Amino acid sequence: MINNIVVLGIQWGDEGKGKIVDLLSQKANYVVRYQGGNNAGHTLLVNKKKTILHLIPSCVLHKNVHAVLGNGVVVSLIDLVNEITFLKKQGILIQNRLILSSSIPLIFKYHIKLDKARECNILNKSIIGTTHKGIGPAYEDKVARRAIRIHDLYNEDHFYKLLKKNVKYYNFQLKNLYQKKSVNFEKIFDQSIQIFNTIKDMIQDVSFLLNNQIKQGKKIIFEGAQGSLLDVDHGTYPYVSSSNSSIGGVMTGTGIGINKIKYILGISKTYCTRVGNGPFPTELFDRTSEYLSKVGKEFGTTTGRKRRIGWLDLVLLKKMILINSLSGLCLTKIDVLDYLPKIKVCIKYIDKHSHKKISSYPINIENWKNVVPVYKVFTGWNQSTRGITSFIKLPIEAQNYINFIASFLNISIDLISTGPNRNETIITNKFLKEFVR
Template sequence: MSSIVVIGSQWGDEGKGKITDFLSSKANIIARFSGGDNAGHTIATNGKHIHLSLIPSGVLYPDKLGVLGNGMVINPKSLLHEIHYLRQNGIPVHNLRISNRAQVLMPYHILFDHLQESLKGQKIGTTGKGIGPAYMDKLERIGIRMADLIDKPVFAQKLKQALKIKNIILTKVFNRKPLDFDSMFKEYYHYGQIIKPFVCDTSYLINHALDEGKHVLFEGAQGSMLDIDHGTYPFVTSSNTVAGNAAVGSGIGPNRINRIVGVCKAYTSRVGDGPFPTELHNQVSDHIRHAAHEYGVVTGRPRRLGWLDIVVLKHAVRISGITDLSLNCLDALSGIGDIKVCVGYRYHGKRIDNYPANNRVLEECQPIYKVFPGWDEDITCCTTVAELPKNARNYLESVSKMVGVPLDTFAVGASRDHTHILKNVWQEADK
């Protein structure tokens, strides 16, 4: 057996979907283990750009299984919309499997997401998709799981329990009208019956596949710096985005993970509020945004952009045990002149190389930059490191050396054809 975990090593939007899709060609199962439809990834294939939020990237391969793991919070309405979208684009979904232990995201989660955000003095900048409230209900043990949604009497009992609590808060705290049980039950039970054929014990499915020596690829959502424990709290998502959650969120033992691929860009981006030490507001960020079309897949918001931050990448390596690095969007740096890379922070005259947990401390940190000479050539036709201009090659190799992790792939564009292999990570996983 062999398995690979693909995670983001920055603040999300690093191109995980493309790398997952790229590695899926050798996998039998592609399983997502966290998050919900707040995550977005775009895959360029056969002249089309396919936008996915819930369904794993590997669903594009009809001979492989795409799994939504137990660590996810799944909006049935969004899921059915995505299934319809894939079918409209000629992509079958018979190979989709959904964990019976995954949490169901309900309409009141979205409502409470907006209501709670409106009360915060310091906005988190959520997507408003209800992810946080859904995970709150999971931990409060009043959540509804997929196994409940497809069981009529159980769903009725659990929805009544949840609405009893939610309606007290809505009426007493927010001065809102109570939510109606009958209409919500009818709508979501109907969704559950459509989804029911896909629902199964995915933990058993994945472990059985590994026992048979098959390849399993685990797909993370968002990025390491949005992890609820290890990210830029409170400006984070509501789940663990690090590689360790691949085991918890899909129902396997950590000893079954062989390799961990961290995906990053040749620069840094993030959507939403929160610390961003290397952020730029100038012609360089405008150039990158235009070259790489830096807008959020789910929100459509322009992404915040800045220089590559080695402190962030080393933090991601530590908290996830990244063994391999995939670097995307190298082409977006063409033509911008000298390129800066943050190699440390200066705080009150002293250098620090770890990412601070205290946001006040972080705000007072000044990036320490190393400057690399840029290049003007169009590199989108380069297929090997040797074909890159000298300065682009030096930048690529220097990033790997500074992070301390070997490069598996580099990309000079958005499509599969623009992603090039330096080392076969599946062969490494099989050893």
Template sequence: MANVVVVGSQWGDEGKGKIVDWLSEQADVIVRFQGGHNAGHTLVIDGVSYKLSLLPSGVVRGKLSVVGNGVVLDPHAFVAEVERLAAQGITVTPESLRIAENVTLILSLHQELDALRENSNSGTRIGTTKRGIGPAYEDKVGRRAIRLMDLADLNALPAKIDRLLTHHNALRKGLGQDEISAQAIYDELASVADKVLPYMDSVWRLLDGERKAGKRILFEGAQGALLDIDHGTYPFVTSSNTVAGQAAAGSGLGPGSIDYVLGITKAYTTRVGEGPFPTEQQNEIGDFLGTRGHEFGTVTGRKRRCGWFDAVLVRQTVCTSGITGIALTKLDVLDGLDEIKICVAYELDGQRIDYLPASQAAQERAVPIYETLPGWKESTEGARSWADLPAQAIKYVRYVEELIGAPVALLSTSPEREDTILMQNPFQD
């Protein structure tokens, strides 16, 4: 039995929701291993849409779901999401969901700091969702974070809050903001403690037991590999590692527990927020892709930037995440185009290169080199076998495989789960 990691191979928003839902039905345990409630995905089950931003997709199917230690958790947002699902008939209980005891908490002061920086004119704008994710990770690595287990001992909490505020109030003073009282933070945490603590567990022990019992584990990431704090388009990235290797560190299981890495890959490219985007099309092609692909963020509703498929970037992600196979999504969005371009390399200062340089300045100077393929007029929407696809669509998919150095394991042709062409089941690798 294989354990599978799902990662986005671009800048996120690749259509992970549908694929993760399909895999979660086969899995016994679903683990979220990084990020916060700043990214989400939509599951469509029997015509009903469920928008998740923090909880693992397994909660919708009643599977054991785990929020790993690599996540930063806003306890109030967590409670609100549980309540939203309850209103849709999905009951989340401590029997179906466990949260790592050592998970870092997002507080209101993190959200305020995020917004202060993002709204300033000091050159710090990177396009965050202002949900406090980055500042919470800063406190984690600064060793001053409040963690879930701290809510179980309210008597010891004031000293930890004082240590946290020593940093934050000095920062706030420098930004011209009022100081925050320790009592306000204490009340914020104490008010939610009883609602979150029943879900607390030693997740690494739980997962080790599930693994030894032969259970199938699905590791579910948020965002995409190009937003990774180390391997992404820094500084226009998220504040955590989003590559597949984080599944081990962010859950407490060793890397030997990972058997298959599935990279979710959109048949074109999109990006939300600031940062380099070599193949972006700020023209009628970009408008076509955005309109046909309904390219708006699950969590924020922000319009996504759109462009041609960038094989250079995905090939790089195949390396940095050790991708075994990809799930190619939204092929149907390309229906009707006369021609389709694919970026196969870049030109940088007169030289052809086959990778995205790490330097921000070099990324901005990189010019895409395209190859042009004929499009197709027939519809691919809803196709469930290769025989249903136009010949040119098949050629496009095969060329993508060749360029990125990884096979297409699944091909998605609509948001509906059944509209999928399966070549390789990751759980049966």
């Protein structure tokens, strides 16, 4: 019997995936990250205690659940060990139940330095808006077939040669293209070997492990990072992440087949946010933006940057539902909208010059510049929804808002988050209810 769930974001990230994975993984056997790196930021809030994660999957609070990093994730060994140590200080022991794919590409100091150098021009203004974690350059190495993968460190002589070659390649760029200081080869080598010796017992063939566990009927959750609108192929290119944060990343990032997945859950806020540069048709610059930013605590978990704010965009969600073959949708932060007098949702785009409806999802950045959103306006409910766990107990105006979204998108709303705490959630889907029992 296939019990496996995918949880992925269908906006620009920060949709609240961490909370939902934490909720659903209470009775799971494995939670698997399949793409991204420590540029992700997942926040768990249980019994008023906040736990922030960047790389390790969002199942850490459940002691019987194994956390897995698949081959689609890029990993900084330094940051991995720092996160393990940070969790240990909070009383969360993860080391004995953390599993690393032997094919994980590694992030080194030269990736991070190059990332920072590229992102800042002479005016010190960010170009794409990356987190400066070295994620992009690490993925470039993977595609260019020069990545150093974690299994390469088993043979120190082999690793020495690979690292020497890569450091030379990156130091040339840092010095000659960006006038930056070079990195120290010996220091990187020694530090990497030292850390590797502390984590090498975690390394396994993840594809073999997961496929074997699936045969045994184990419950597995595949946890996405970022959001589908940041997918390198299907997002708002070039203002995207460097990995496939949509459904395809599950297969390539773990080695399991599409027929091993039973249910795909897309996560969306009831409004929109974005960190970094790039298209944002429904972005707000008024008091509503400030209100949502304050009430929703819209600051990046990883960077601390203030998020850009906008109304919910159903045109974008339709596209993301299509490419991800979603089984159902989860709406988060309904409570953030509680005291707004009017709530808008974007239902179509028109061209700002011709005023004609834009019939297709804009492909290039120039086309995005012509997009003007058209809104449907809802009356707010002016009362608290915080902590409600039954749909019929929501104010009728909130029910109408949610029902319209479901009808417009032609998808069931299977979860509704009514607050940041784990149990402040409405679950309407029978399979998901059974999954957490």
